[in-house]
Amino acid sequence: MELESIYTDLILEHSQSSHNKRHLDHADWCERGHNPSCGDDILLELKWKDNIVEEAAFTGSGCAISQASTSMMIDLINGKSVEEAKHLADTFLAMIKKIITEDSDLEVLEDAMAFKNISNMPARVKCAVLAWHTLNEALKNKKVNEKI
Amino acid sequence: MELESIYTDLILEHSQSSHNKRHLDHADWCERGHNPSCGDDILLELKWKDNIVEEAAFTGSGCAISQASTSMMIDLINGKSVEEAKHLADTFLAMIKKIITEDSDLEVLEDAMAFKNISNMPARVKCAVLAWHTLNEALKNKKVNEKI
Amino acid sequence: MKNFDLNSIRKDFPTLFQSVNGKPLVYLDNAATTHKPQVVLDAISDYYRNFNANPHRGAHYLGVTATDMYENARETVQKFVNAKSTREIIFTKNASEALNLIAYSYGMSLIEEGDEIVICISEHHSNIVPWQQVAKHKKATLKYLYINPSFTLDMDEVYSKITDKTKLVSIAQMSNVLGTIYPVKEIAEYAHGMGAKIVVDAAQSIPHMKVDVQDINADFMVFSGHKMLGPMGIGVLYGKEELLEMMPPFLMGGDMIEYVEEQSTTYAQLPQKFEAGTPNVGGAVGLAAAIGYLKELGIEEIHKHERKLTSYALSRLKELPYVKVYGPEQLDQRGAVISFHMDGCHPHDVASIVDTYGVALRAGHHCAQPLMKYLQAPATSRVSFYFYNTINEVDILIDSLKQVRKWLGHGA
């Protein structure tokens, strides 16, 4: 396995950048995501404007992979509609599972395409997908909440 | 291992003879002996006259080895003193464990010397010693009883 | 599927080629434990030599590989028993632990005062004693299904014993003493109708026949690896996911937790929730190899050959007027286990004497004392076949039994 396909500059940059790592002032929704087996633990905060993700941010701790993946995801979903966000999460998870493999189909993921090769490091797949699963949960819960 | 050293005529005879297999009319002491793992189960009944084993008998079920060993033991202890009976039991157990090996030292066991080779059939040692352990228990309990 | 060539099959089992007391080994104690084909031993060695690591715990190569091998073994078991999901497959150390797990976790928390637990009189101790404990602690009643004089179970007995008070039925699919095969699918259906759950003890059946947990509609099913070509120290609990979900954990410790605080703990998802401590990866890998071997041979072929052996052995035993067989006569109601008594010959003497002829059979209560009492037989002799046994071995058995009579002074 080649480390350079995983610990890329892009991923390192995101893992060390803190522009998405903060609390939102008036979050509409907080969703916790965690991997008990490795200790990664994030809190994803979201602010809606109607059907749009107006702002997202996160706090928590984890490895470079999980932190970078979370940060990239937030960059990506800011300003997107709930449907678009859901679609992006599904696309990301399908990429990890090698269900979608064509670069052209993955371009929508922008920087997050960098995780395309994470399955070469099977122990770390969980780290890469944590944020996206958490997003999916948050979106699901938003829906449920609105119905009530 | 040679079967003829174990399933001897003497042992077969004893295992099939019923002269010691009965209830006593007025037993002074009954002691149960059993091997849960193989199901051998005997009831040894004893009648004392002062310090002497006046009469002994047994009931119960078990394999040829355990039945023969019990019957031989009863033949041997009938009319012996408690001390002699105890000594015989110890001698028998020492023979089985190969602590006593000289035939001259074992002659006191009479027919029961036939079990000298039972340790060649390790799974059956338990069967051969059952009656003798039961006798030891009975003698121990007699003592305890008398002290009370 | 391999061609069922007995000679070449036997060559897969190194243990069979030895002599005992100067005679070739005739191993007829397969209900106690089976021998292992070389592929199983190789799978275990290979695991330890090339992949050994503590699974679920490392990001390093060996750890990841060991985890994969362990989880693949789970998947092999899942497919073998046709469970819906690998979450329904819990590895234990043997069938007994699996039964205890159900008793401690399901029994102690979900059986209540006045409830009834129903088992069969022919159960193995491992499927009796745990239920006695549950009944005692929860003030429930333990009821027995009694067999009929043909050594089978009348459905009327089932209908009368399983009631709407019954919360749990636990029954061996095949008796390790009588060889009787019980209609667990029908019993399950009736039990479910009464609102009860059913545990199928497949320790004796699964080595010899297809056990499909969904077809049976078993709520739980247990078995041991060592009775089906696998190594010792590995067993399996199958449980329906929704049941396992609602049950509290049993063994506590590493690997079965999610978060541990000083005073409280949350538990891992299935199946880890029920697997505390370092698992027996080597054992699981060996079991998976055993399943692979059985599948390649084909359970149908195995069944056919064992039926031939059983049929032949029963007919040869019939030739001996002093032999009484405890078990069904009809071949479709029984497996390849035959218990018998020889007039005037205690089973322990039988076992010892045939042993000197190289024949390994078992004598005693076979961990089924309540059955022995019910049959009024303090002990029986038992032969149990596996697919590697031969017709010739049956002949050797019969000859050695004749010798037993001679040795014990009854003429031949």
Place this chain on the structure above:
Amino acid sequence: MKNFDLNSIRKDFPTLFQSVNGKPLVYLDNAATTHKPQVVLDAISDYYRNFNANPHRGAHYLGVTATDMYENARETVQKFVNAKSTREIIFTKNASEALNLIAYSYGMSLIEEGDEIVICISEHHSNIVPWQQVAKHKKATLKYLYINPSFTLDMDEVYSKITDKTKLVSIAQMSNVLGTIYPVKEIAEYAHGMGAKIVVDAAQSIPHMKVDVQDINADFMVFSGHKMLGPMGIGVLYGKEELLEMMPPFLMGGDMIEYVEEQSTTYAQLPQKFEAGTPNVGGAVGLAAAIGYLKELGIEEIHKHERKLTSYALSRLKELPYVKVYGPEQLDQRGAVISFHMDGCHPHDVASIVDTYGVALRAGHHCAQPLMKYLQAPATSRVSFYFYNTINEVDILIDSLKQVRKWLGHGA
């Protein structure tokens, strides 16, 4: 005693000679599980090829031999830990099961409301969660001994936490995270003075040092075979005979009974009373072979070499300003386990990156979440040595850690 020739010792361990990601394997995860010398694998194969049978159950040759081998293995363990009698040695599947056995049997029946159970903050989950359960069910209190900033335990902490309300103290002799060796003999003496019993978790200590249960005066002691060259699926519970005698059985079933009636059961003598179901004879035989190997090598020689490795590793880690070690500095207070954190490098990234250099180390909470919380370290990296590791492997480790810093963008 063998000459301690590292080259020839390493040749005994086939698993060590492989490459991972094109690099020679540097296995530094021995606290999770150790590799097995060929003699252990051979002993297991030999058992299955030549003697396999269900012990305690047959009068036939293989059954008798398997029983002997199993009981000889028990005697080997008895002598190894200096127990008074083989009745005090119970085989389990791992240390976790042994701890659960104590918790379920001793804890659930002999701990009462208001009693206190005392454990150390550095315990492995397997020595925490069972006691949480006992405390919860019996309304007892679970108290923790906290370590000092030097990662050791002050006896004052022991004196203040263990009181006359304390019924049970359970403590690892060596921490699997910090490497700290705790003064279990002194703690046992103090606990006994207060009327408490002590459980010594020797899972990490016994592979590396002499553990004499009589010298420690341990009431119970547990360990796992797989952490000391033995196979997976076998562990040991030592218990003082008088305690095991008064305890109710734990797992119920075949082999642990005396008489089973339909509604009640009497139990077998020790040690069978605590061993339900078919035991892992192959595992016990493998463990005995492992003990033989360790004895031949000499525990003193092992200790000397591991001390050299630990000392060298600690000094090389000190060269790296960005590394913080969690564990005692003094060599006589610690074993060959070193946990550390590298500034700006998450332990999981560390483990993944060094893995590509062939180095197997562990990252995470090491099944000791309460300790991690206490240390305010969500995770650490951990290297753990065994006697087959080399000084050169320490150098490779240090080089690979430097690479980690580079890969994670911190320069070397």
